[in-house]
Amino acid sequence: MGLAPLGGVDRRLKVMAALHRAGLAAARTDDPDALYDSVVDSLQDVGFFVSIYVVEGERARMVRSSFGQRAVKVVERHTGLRQDSFSVALEQAPWFRQVLESPDATLFETSKVLGEIFPGGAKWLAGPVARAIKIRSIIGARVLDEGLRPSGLLFLLGNDLTVDDVPTASVFAQLLSVTLGRLRLTRELSKGVEALRATQAQLVQTQKMEAVGRLTGGLAHDLNNMLTPALFSIGELETGGLSDADYRENVAIVRQALERCADLTRSMLAFGRRQMLARRYVVFDDVVGEAVRLVRASFPEPVRVEWLPGAGSARVHVDVTQVQQVLVNLALNAREAMPSGGTFTVSTGASGGWVELACRDTGVGIAPEVLPRIFEPFFSTRGPANGSGLGLSVVDGIVQQHGGTISVESQPGTGTRFCLRFREEQREEPQALSSSARVTVGRGRRVLVVEDDLLVRRTLVRVLKAEGFQVAEAASLTESRALRAKEPPFELVVTDVVLPDGKSTEETLAMYQRGQPVLFVTGHPLDSNWSPVELARVPVLMKPFGPGELLAAVGAAFTSRSA
Numbered sequence: 001m002g003l004a005p006l007g008g009v010d011r012r013l014k015v016m017a018a019l020h021r022a023g024l025a026a027a028r029t030d031d032p033d034a035l036y037d038s039v040v041d042s043l044q045d046v047g048f049f050v051s052i053y054v055v056e057g058e059r060a061r062m063v064r065s066s067f068g069q070r071a072v073k074v075v076e077r078h079t080g081l082r083q084d085s086f087s088v089a090l091e092q093a094p095w096f097r098q099v100l101e102s103p104d105a106t107l108f109e110t111s112k113v114l115g116e117i118f119p120g121g122a123k124w125l126a127g128p129v130a131r132a133i134k135i136r137s138i139i140g141a142r143v144l145d146e147g148l149r150p151s152g153l154l155f156l157l158g159n160d161l162t163v164d165d166v167p168t169a170s171v172f173a174q175l176l177s178v179t180l181g182r183l184r185l186t187r188e189l190s191k192g193v194e195a196l197r198a199t200q201a202q203l204v205q206t207q208k209m210e211a212v213g214r215l216t217g218g219l220a221h222d223l224n225n226m227l228t229p230a231l232f233s234i235g236e237l238e239t240g241g242l243s244d245a246d247y248r249e250n251v252a253i254v255r256q257a258l259e260r261c262a263d264l265t266r267s268m269l270a271f272g273r274r275q276m277l278a279r280r281y282v283v284f285d286d287v288v289g290e291a292v293r294l295v296r297a298s299f300p301e302p303v304r305v306e307w308l309p310g311a312g313s314a315r316v317h318v319d320v321t322q323v324q325q326v327l328v329n330l331a332l333n334a335r336e337a338m339p340s341g342g343t344f345t346v347s348t349g350a351s352g353g354w355v356e357l358a359c360r361d362t363g364v365g366i367a368p369e370v371l372p373r374i375f376e377p378f379f380s381t382r383g384p385a386n387g388s389g390l391g392l393s394v395v396d397g398i399v400q401q402h403g404g405t406i407s408v409e410s411q412p413g414t415g416t417r418f419c420l421r422f423r424e425e426q427r428e429e430p431q432a433l434s435s436s437a438r439v440t441v442g443r444g445r446r447v448l449v450v451e452d453d454l455l456v457r458r459t460l461v462r463v464l465k466a467e468g469f470q471v472a473e474a475a476s477l478t479e480s481r482a483l484r485a486k487e488p489p490f491e492l493v494v495t496d497v498v499l500p501d502g503k504s505t506e507e508t509l510a511m512y513q514r515g516q517p518v519l520f521v522t523g524h525p526l527d528s529n530w531s532p533v534e535l536a537r538v539p540v541l542m543k544p545f546g547p548g549e550l551l552a553a554v555g556a557a558f559t560s561r562s563a
Contacts, residue, residue, distance in 0.1 A: 464550075
C-alpha cells in the first residue's frame with residue numbers, strides 16, 4: 001500500500017486533498033475515539049498509513065494505527081505486544097521527542113527511525129517491519145491540547161512523501177489539535193451542565209423540603225392552638241360537676257375550636273387548589289358588590305371603602321362564596337396595612353373575554369424583598385399573633401382553581417394593588433329547584449351509607465336513623481355492591497369517595513345517571529377525575545359538617561333527583 005509516485009503539483013494536490021477530506025471527517029465527530037478512527041480511515045482510503053499516539057508523561061501510547069497486517073503480526077509475534085497496547089518510552093525514541101519539541105512537522109526515513117521503537121532485544125525487528133510495510137518516508141507532527149501543550153503525535157507514512165509535504169502535514173496536525181480541543185471542551189461543558197442540573201435538582205429538593213417544613217410547622221402551630229382549649233374543655237366536661245353556664249361555655253369552646261380546625265382545612269385545600277367548587281353563573285358585579293358590603297361593615301372608621309363597579313352585566317362561572325372570600329382576605333390585608341386610616345378601593349371591569357377585579361389600598365406597601373414571597377403558605381410579616389399567614393396563599397389557590405390570574409404591584413409608602421382576572425361567561429344559571437332544606441322526620445326511606453371510617457360511618461347512621469330513615473351501612477365498594485343487589489332498592493346512596501378497594505366516583509356517577517339519588521360525602525382532596533361529577537351536578541357534601549348540614553344535603557339530594 002502507499003501513494004504511487006506522482007508528478008510534483010498533482011502529487012501535492014492529492015496529498016492536500018486527502019488531508020482535507022480527513023479533516024472534514026474529523027470535524028464531524030463527537031468524541032476523541034471517533035476522531036482517531038475518522039483520521040485513520042480517511043487517510044488509509046487514499047493510500048496513507050497513519051499512526052496516532054497519546055503522550056502520557058514520559059511515554060507515548062499508540063491509540064490508532066493503519067499499519068499493514070503483516071507488520072502488526074511480525075511485531076506481535078516477536079514482542080508479545082498487541083497493537084492496541086503498544087507504548088514507547090520517549091527517552092528510548094529520540095525522534096518521538098524531536099517531533100514533540102518541534103513546532104513544525106518533521107520528515108524522517110522509515111529505515112532510520114523504526115529501530116528506536118523496539119526494545120533493545122528486538123531492534124532487529126526494524127528490518128523485517130520496514131520490509132513488511134514497504135514505506136520509505138514518515139512525517140511526524142505534534143498534536144497540542146487546549147493549553148497549547150504537546151499531548152499527542154501524528155505520523156503519516158507514504159512511499160514518496162517529501163519535504164514539500166511538511167507544511168501541509170503541520171497544518172493538518174494543527175487542525176487535529178483544534179478539533180480535539182473542541183471535543184474536550186464540549187465534553188467538559190457537558191459534564192458541567194450535568195453537574196449544574198444535579199445541583200439544581202438538589203436545590204429544588206432542598207427548597208421543597210424547606211417549604212414542607214414551613215407548611216407542617218405552621219399547620220402544627222395553628223392546630224395545637226385550636227386543640228389545646230378543646231382538650232381542656234373536654235377534660236372539664238368529663239369530670240362533671242359543672243354549672244349550666246360552665247357546661248355551655250365548655251361546649252361552645254369545643255365547637256369553636258373544631259370550627260376553626262375545619263376553616264384551616266378548607267384554607268389548606270384552597271391553597272392547594274383542591275377544594276370542591278360550587279360554581280354558578282352569576283353577574284360579577286353582583287358578587288363583588290355583596291362582598292364589598294360585608295367588608296364595609298367590618299372596617300374601622302378611619303378606613304374608607306370605595307366601590308367602583310364597571311363590569312356591567314358581565315357574567316362569570318364561579319363559586320360565589322370562594323370569590324367573596326378572596327375579596328375579604330384582600331380587604332383584611334389592606335386594613336392591616338392602613339393602621340392610621342386610608343382608602344380601600346374595589347373596582348371591576350370587563351374586556352376581551354375577561355372580567356377584572358382590582359383592589360387597591362393606600363397603606364404602607366410591601367418591601368421589594370418580601371413581594372416575591374407573599375403567596376407562600378404561613379409566610380407573614382405581622383407575627384404569629386396576627387394571623388396564620390395563609391390569607392394570600394388561599395387567595396392565590398382560589399383564583400388559580402377558577403382558571404384566573406392574579407398580579408400585584410406595590411412600593412413601600414405608596415400602597416398595594418392586586419389585580420384578579422376571571423373568564424367571562426355568557427350562560428345564565430338554570431332556574432333553581434324549590435326544595436325543603438330538611439327531610440321530614442320518620443319517612444322510613446331506605447338509605448345506604450358507604451364509608452370506611454368507622455366513627456364517621458356510625459355518626460352518619462345514628463343521625464339518619466334518628467330522623468326516621470331505614471339505614472344500611474357498608475365499609476367498601478364490594479360491600480356496597482352486595483347490599484345494592486338486594487331488594488327493595490335503596491332510595492338514596494350516601495357514599496364516601498375514596499374507599500379501601502377503589503374510588504366510588506365512576507360507579508356512583510353511573511348510578512346517578514340511571515336515576516338513583518346519590519350524595520357524595522368526602523374530605524379527600526379532589527383531583528381532575530372529579531370533573532365529570534362536578535359537570536353532572538351530583539350533590540356533594542364536604543367534610544367536616546354537622547347534623548344540620550347532613551340532613552339538608554340529604555333533602556336536596558332527594559328533591560333534585562325527583563324533580
